[in-house]
Amino acid sequence: MLDPSPEDDGTSPIVSTPRFVGRDRELAALRGALARPPAIVLVEGEAGIGKSRLLREWLAAPEQTSLVSVCPPLRESLTLGPIVDAFHGIEPSVPRLGLTELAGALRPLFPEWSSHLPPALPPMDDAKAARHRLFRALDELLRALRVDVLVLEDAHWADEVTLEFLLFVISRQQSDGPSLVVSYRPEEVDDGSLLLRLTSRLPAGVTQLRIALAPVRPGDTAALVSSMLDGNPISQEFTTFMHERTGGVPLAVEESVRLMCDRADLVFRGGQWVRLKLRELQVPPTVRDSTRERVSRLSPAAQQALRAAATLAERSSAATIAVAADLSPAACRDAIAEAAAAGVLDGDDRGRWRFRHVLAATAVYEAIPLTDRRQFHLLAGRALERLHPPPVARLAHHFREAGETRSWARYAEQGAELAMTSGDHTKAVDLLVDLLARAVLPPEDRARVARIAGVAALSRREPLDAVHHRVVRTLRSVLETPGLSARQQAEIRNPLGRLLIIGGEAQAALHELEQAVANLDHDPVEAARAMTYLGWAYAGPWPASTHRRWLDRAAGLTAQIDSPAERLNLAGNRAAALLMLGEEEAWDVIAGLPVDGATPAERLDVGRIHANVGTGALMWGRYADAEEHLTVALRLAEAEQASRLRHNVRLEQANLAWNTGRWDGLAETSAALTDADRDRPAIYLGCIRLTARLAAAAGRRRAAEEQFRLVLEESARLGAADDTMEAAAALARLWLADGNSRRALRVTNEPMDTVRRKGIWIWATDLVPARVEALLAGGDPAAAARLTDQFARGLRGRTAPAPRAALTLCRALLLSAAGDHSRAATAYDRAARAWSALPRPYEALRARERQAEALLAQGRPEQGRELLTAQYEQMFRLGARGDADRVAQRLREHGAEVPRLWRGGRRGYGDQLSPRELDVVQLVVAGKTNRQISRILAKSPATVDQQLRAAMRKLKVSSRTALAVKAVEAGVFAEED
Template identity: 25%
Template structure:
């Protein structure tokens, strides 16, 4: 609008910063190889951060990179949620419209929370993973956009960043894995005082290997001289350089101001006051220009031209002339999009704003608010509610501010900016008493309180209550991680309900049943918060909520209480009471039409049904929940189902069936950004892969659970699984480290059987590995004292078997003799009474009994043969190898009558142990073979010998194996051999067990290797 203007104070010569530019260029080069780079650029106000970013951005653009700039926007003392990311994504959309659209395909509704141009943000219930889901999708979006081109994302002025922006930045820098991406972020180091909210983020980022920090120093005297020469377009007088260097202390911005003042003849009389230095050129402007500058200072870090025109109330020609004067003086500058104006440097804006009188500031904010109310199109749609709320709040008008702040909180919630929603709701609570009653009476919960629980009132007709704000704030605090604040709000709300009968400020007491519903709802929130803060297990709070609902008719709150009780019981105390609560939760949710609660309760009911022994009915219920959740678009329930259904399949030994569901679950949870659910899925996948003998994959899955998890518990689960794998491979030190990490993640305040039983098993194994047998026994005793509730047998059997094995291995140790009789009695009773109900746990029970017989030297080959037979029917190669080793040892102990079979058993066990890297088992097998003088290596045999005999295969199994190696399916094998597909499947399972392999591909490879199948056949191997 103003045309070309000159800014004399900015040097056309870029001074210094050679080392910093080199670091940035190196980062750009590394990013070009697909390794994301992050640099934090710190420096005091005015030292030249923005100029460095601009110079680098220009150079990167000339080298073919796409540059997207975004800055934190300050309005008064408030920051706009996600402002720098929205601006950067908007810039990417302008530069790469097709690429960004392709990268966002399928997730436009979610990503629209950051970039409204993508479409309408998805409506629906919010949840604890909402923000993490948005963050995950944003990270993957940037990775996809930067897959084939280098992208530079520059985020300026982090010291003004809102909490949601800080959280998103931290998430991105932790999780960006691939892409030709450079992330730059600038902040004022001199503003980061001890309690500044950016300080914890900086401390966290300093610990990341992928993040480097650049601290910009002040200029030297020579650099100041070069800067002044660039500004004046002439060589400066040395005395003048000395004077400016002394007074500026090398700060680039102060050098500019002093150089211009000197050129205009004003330097000599200028005081050393920072405020005077910053205001001297403002005070030299014509009065209309000064007035416009003051208006811009109070409007925020940038102000749109049309909004400025409405607030300044000048004739258009006068406004343009005033702006021209301010721009020519280097005070204001047009915004990059050409739509408005900002101060050339924020220090000047702060000085001008601080110079305003209190009444003047209130009046300007009122004029901004009135202008925006009269014409909402004056500012971008995604900023409108937040800016209007800020203007009215700083205008000190509670009647106008309260509705505006509440509207802004709804907008923040819709964008998953829960930190800002919480801040706005707390501001609304601050304004509540000051706002007139007639204003409060016009507010409705249906408009301003999404979490409003039905309490016998019509939300369309009833006025908003103070407790509605507290309910919304408590949930916002939980969602954004401000759990301590949320807990305090919840406690305060419960005190109001108890002490005042809901006679909160400005409200009337409600009906008794309504208050009971509301109190029960707050107790549910308190239970969740207590658990997440590791202050307890949350049961006392849930029990209080359940008692409040006793005798009341069905309602959504009642259904939610029952669903939470059932889920808590499933995790902590499964049994008939938990099953009953789940059934009632389903019934109540159906009666009141609470579909999401119903699906969650049905999922819990399905799991409890499996644990109760009705396996097929429970699994069928869980499968239907997944189908319904996917069909009805309830990703939160679907994500939980992808965790729980495979877990139940694993609990009954159906690991191969669980793996594809888990892989599907990983894709689903990643697509929808369900970060914690993804971590749980990775943990469960590690379990199933371990069972199937795919240990390298299992370790990678457990590591993923650790790195992906947002919350402590899934991370702790990943650590325990890594500890278990390390133990099996004989790395006791690594197992001990992972055990300690898992315990730290879980804490001690919320013990659950699915956590403490595996922990006890690993602790026992570590203690045995370190020679601390009595500590191992103590870990077992603690577990036996706690007991194994129904449904926890999947965790109990590995512990009982490990304990029995440890006692048998230590039978000759003198230190183990005291107390052995009592331990064996308790172990025997536990083995007798712990639930089986599935072939895998029947097999473990037989194994544990055999180990208990070994303690007293009463184990026999027949006993171990039954155990081996039981495991040959299962896909558990490591377990099968271990019991084969035990059978071989029993055969050898019984005499030399069956040395040939013992040899073959040891060979098979050693092959599996070597393949898995199970060093303790491999060494034990080798030692036993050495003592018995049995060869583990096979003797070369004549070409005419049949290798099937050495493998222990029957004639029919040999025929089946040849067809497996030829790539035939079970149905094709059945047709060719004139048997049923089921019989073919049994033969294949027996072959896998005898060979000690986990799949058809490995079996085919063995067949080729030993010459059972001719290599020249050219048949394709099919991995099963």
């Protein structure tokens, strides 16, 4: 079995022959019956159910001499053709069989044996007597060959004489004749067929067994698919998809897997096989041909009923099928009965009918000429209109396919309304966007549908996905429709702008919302909502005063709104927007926020507000407040299964953990969030930023620089001005460490201009200290002092602990650059205390490092070295290994001894495996990949790889297989007494 590593993710599978799955009990029963001869075993089941595979598995372990014959699917079978074909290849044995003169009757069947058979027998006038003589001759041949079991496959296609011969063999079984195994499709056996007599009037002492093969269960479907794909597991979603579409018919499963592999629709990802992009499963040619061949043998009325049932695609009553098939009720009932008897349709206890398997329905539907499909859909729509309540989503589908635009539009809107009422906003969006994309509607209808689609999309709980992008494209397209009024355009631009915010297109969002506000006077709630979004300061060239005016206008409208839920929404979002502006009054509103809601919609609304407040509190440096609000937001997001909101909150909680020095597991958290919502720019860039912080602190300079550059460039491109600040500051610090102050100044120019232009100085916690240091390094202390003064004026009257700690650091930098090392040491001490109070330990440690440098410059080497040593140990334990290495170098330069700290692995195990290494090796022995192990043990793939290599080194092996063998041989998993 192949064992793809994480590096194999995204590769296409190599398809193997499927393993024998889900039939162990039937195989045991078959072997048991044939072990008690003489026996007759009937194996029945529909096409593709696995009759032949069951017999092949039994034949693969030859316990008895068998002769296998197969009936071909010929419209007029050759007399005794299957039996004759079974004897091909035994000609060399015929002379040694000692056949009697009776075998001369075989000459017409086996002319190629003429030199080995007795002379031909004289003809007989009685046909029955001649046939009996031929059967006796065949029976003699079977006994001479010592055949223990005669197998006849696909007996539903057998000619009548062949079936008579089987009955003849049965009648002679008590005289040690061969056992019989007969397979067939019961739905294709006519009422008068001789096959039905095989189990009646059997001689005494004959073992009887009927094996009715049913579809395999979902678990067996998964096992069958897995056996075709290197033995690796398949996802639960893929399992459900395959079982529902194939009905658990093994041949349909096998052929579907091969077809998907041919189309490259399967990839190995995250330790299991998953579907790449497939929504519907194409019908494999073998299944298609088998279904169409079976249907073609039915009456025209039955075929018409099946086409109607395939078009309806859901369980339907006989009355509904009759209308859809344009048949009379009586004719349709007879047609359904015929199709059910043929095993094509399946009924339930409510008298509703559908195809037994989705693939069969698809095969029949695809066989309907394109010119006829529109009529079938029109009839299906008219049939479903008679139901109460009408299935509006299905009606929209059928009238769409029928080309009946007016009915399609009516039912699509009704279906969307019903879906939104039930909370399925994605279904609503699908119905409406499909209507907008494919139907020609009057401008007023087009505008109304677009507005509803936009509002529905805003209520979706799923992460950013293709549906979101399709809605945005569709709304933009609708805005280009000639004849739309300014009001209609505004009602589309309003949700479009908010969708663009979710997608990270901040600048474009403000453009749409600003145009919308001017024409939303008729809807105060939506006007106030749009104004509130315009009050968010993350994008656009406007100064804070402009954003504030928008918020004040929104507040004026909010006071006129009667709905408490709407007032809460607007007031909560306004408070979060005020936080982004650095306005103190926001905290008064925030103090009165509820922590729950009466309805799911209210709970989601409250959750979003708390998430936004948590983000603002992080920016201010009020970390206890941030944790409180994010905890409320996460609880509500999880209660309502709102994955998009949950990802937002978890990212902000990760940012909080970074700031407060709780770095353990942050790399894994960032990777998990990136995988969960990779298509959403805000989440993706936030995760990259977190990863870059960790890389910079660990001393992985190149990775940190690349990641911060990506965040800076993409945030600037998307117009998210606030997200450019930290990335620019981090790059400036990296380049200042190289002595490149000019480059540091250049990267902070535009973000600094943004802060000045907008006048929002709480954004500059990271930016201003980096800029001040770059100005000082570039020899411009006057500019550094002016910037520090600007920073101080911008923070005046604002109790924002993080920016104020940064201001304290800037003043210390100025003193240090001026050569006033005594006062600089005191100022750095104040900065460190300010950072510690938040708490923000990493910044506090870096301020203490600067304090130690000031002490050394002041001529106080002992105190400086002692303080540096303390910072080295704390940085090391925090995880800032790059900073710790820098401090260690400074200690050596000043003649101080660097403490010997443990740098990884497990202490005290020597060449023995540590407990964590044992965990990894045990999972390797169990056949798990690195990616699977990382998920099971909640470790990063890099950690798993490191521990795996350590185990290989200790056990002196160079491959995973050798490691597993060595581990087992060494008894490392032996149970302890």
